[in-house]
Amino acid sequence: MISPLSDVAVARRVARDIPDGSYVNLGIGMPILVGDVVGPDKEIVYHSENGILGMGPAPAPGEEDRELINAGKQPVTLLPGGCYFHHTDAFVMMRGGHIDISVLGAFQVSETGDLANWITDLATMPPAVGGAMDLAVGAKRVLVMTTHTTRDGRPKLLPRCTYPLTAARVVDRVYTDLAVLDVGPDGLVVQEMAPGLTRTELQSLTAARLTFADDVGELDPH
Amino acid sequence: MIDKRVATLADAVAGISDGATVLIGGFGDSGVPVELVHALLDHGARDLTVVTNNAGAGESDVAALIRERRVRTVVCSYPRSMGSVWFEERWRAGEIGLELVPQGTLSERMRAAGAGLGGFFTPTGADTLLAEGKEVRTIGGRPHVFEHPLPGDVALIKAHRADRWGNLVYRTAARNYGPTMATAAALTVVQVEEFVELGDLDPEAVVTPGVFVDRVVRVAAS
Known part of the structure; x- marks a missing residue:
């Protein structure tokens, strides 16, 4: 029986790949979970596009400051050692390659590392991009965290993205509920798989052609 | 004698003309x-181009300008947010223009x-839709998009304290676009919570030097 990982289990797997001392930006949605599961043994400095380094967790109820929010517009706190800066500098940090890791959600990822995560419907809703394109091009490492397929079972890992791109050739590693995959020069390389899943099953849920690392590890579903 | 302080919000927005490009701070x-935005509404200028991160929400500030049909075009990174009802309604009806700009590019253009x-x-x-029609040059082996500067006729921003020379300090993440917008407009108007005497702001901690500021008005913290 296949045991897909919960969102939190995927977040735990991502957190394992974030070294102590990293400067990290967590995208809106699933990536935010990573901040909750990084252990206290690591000192991680979180960056927010609206001008915060050293962002801390949500404040206690009643302690919210309406000006002190994260990219998702939720109230946050500032840790000792944290600081504020203006928007242009926030993106100097990101675009200029000063942030070690950007963790992003995705609608689709291609086998060459193209990312589509900003829009699926150009007709009925006004387009909105926010910082998505900047977060995808600038960080030293771009990690994508997503479900392996859409809610109705269609593959998200494709030979080519069909939704409008956020950025081309930027993704380094993809973490899904079924696998961890690296974007290599010859396409997606499976590094780890969920327990009980066969290579044939994983390929059948993936439109991009997969290759497998020499020693594929097993993901911890917890 | 330099004194950039003005007595009323009406004085602060006096002279803003129809058709102006208005940079509005906030995230x-x-x-x-x-x-200040409500003062602009009362002032009556119309046919405005508004440059701001979001396109307003609820019935307040930028949303109110849009509701009252004062805005011809919004230049922003993320027009969709909780309650961005007025923008979406005008956009669907084809009554308002949208120039969508990635967040870091929006700030850097200013x-x-x-x-x-x-x-x-x-x-x-x-390599995205937002590069269509723009000059692309390969620099360091990577495609780069040419982006034009984005000046304003007016900037409306919020800071925490000002002296009569217009030196500014901000509070927490409310700083966001303020320091950049202050440099980019012909007329920079700032609302602050507190006026202080010359010399009372730590010169090492001034964020926006007064040379970038034209008018400051005091609005008590709500």
């Missing part, structure tokens, strides 16, 4: 110069304007 609800630069090449947006 979500953080750092929005709400009272920085370029304020710095007297003719634009810049950025990797953000390359």
Whole structure:
């Protein structure tokens, strides 16, 4: 029986790949979970596009400051050692390659590392991009965290993205509920798989052609 | 004698003309110069181009300008947010223009304007819909998109304290676009919570030097 990982289990797997001392930006949605599961043994400095380094967790109820929010517009706190800066500098940090890791959600990822995560419907809703394109091009490492397929079972890992791109050739590693995959020069390389899943099953849920690392590890579903 | 303080919100927005390009600070609800925007509404200028991160939410500030049909075009990164009802309604009806700009590019275009630069090449947006029609140049083996400076006729921003020379300090993440917008407009108008005497702001901690500021008005913290 296949045991897909919960969102939190995927977040735990991502957190394992974030070294102590990293400067990290967590995208809106699933990536935010990573901040909750990084252990206290690591000192991680979180960056927010609206001008915060050293962002801390949500404040206690009643302690919210309406000006002190994260990219998702939720109230946050500032840790000792944290600081504020203006928007242009926030993106100097990101675009200029000063942030070690950007963790992003995705609608689709291609086998060459193209990312589509900003829009699926150009007709009925006004387009909105926010910082998505900047977060995808600038960080030293771009990690994508997503479900392996859409809610109705269609593959998200494709030979080519069909939704409008956020950025081309930027993704380094993809973490899904079924696998961890690296974007290599010859396409997606499976590094780890969920327990009980066969290579044939994983390929059948993936439109991009997969290759497998020499020693594929097993993901911890917890 | 330099005294940039004005007595009323009406004085602060006096002279803003129809058709003006207005840079409005803020990110979500953080750092929005709400009272200045309402003063602009009362002032009556119309046919405005509004440059701001979001396109307003609820019935307040930028949303109110849009509701009252004062805005011809919004230049922003993320027009969709909780309660961005008025923008979406006008957009669907074809009554308002939208120029969508990635967040870091939006800020950097204003920085370029304020710095007297003719634009810049950025990797953000390359190979995406938002690069269509723009000059692309390969720099360091990577495609870069040419982006034009984005100056304002007016900037409306919020800071925490000002002295009569217009030196500014901000509070927490409310700083966001303020320092950049202050440099990019012909007329920079700032609402602050407190006036202080010359010399009372730590010169090492001034964020926006008064040379970038034209008018400051005091609005008590709500």
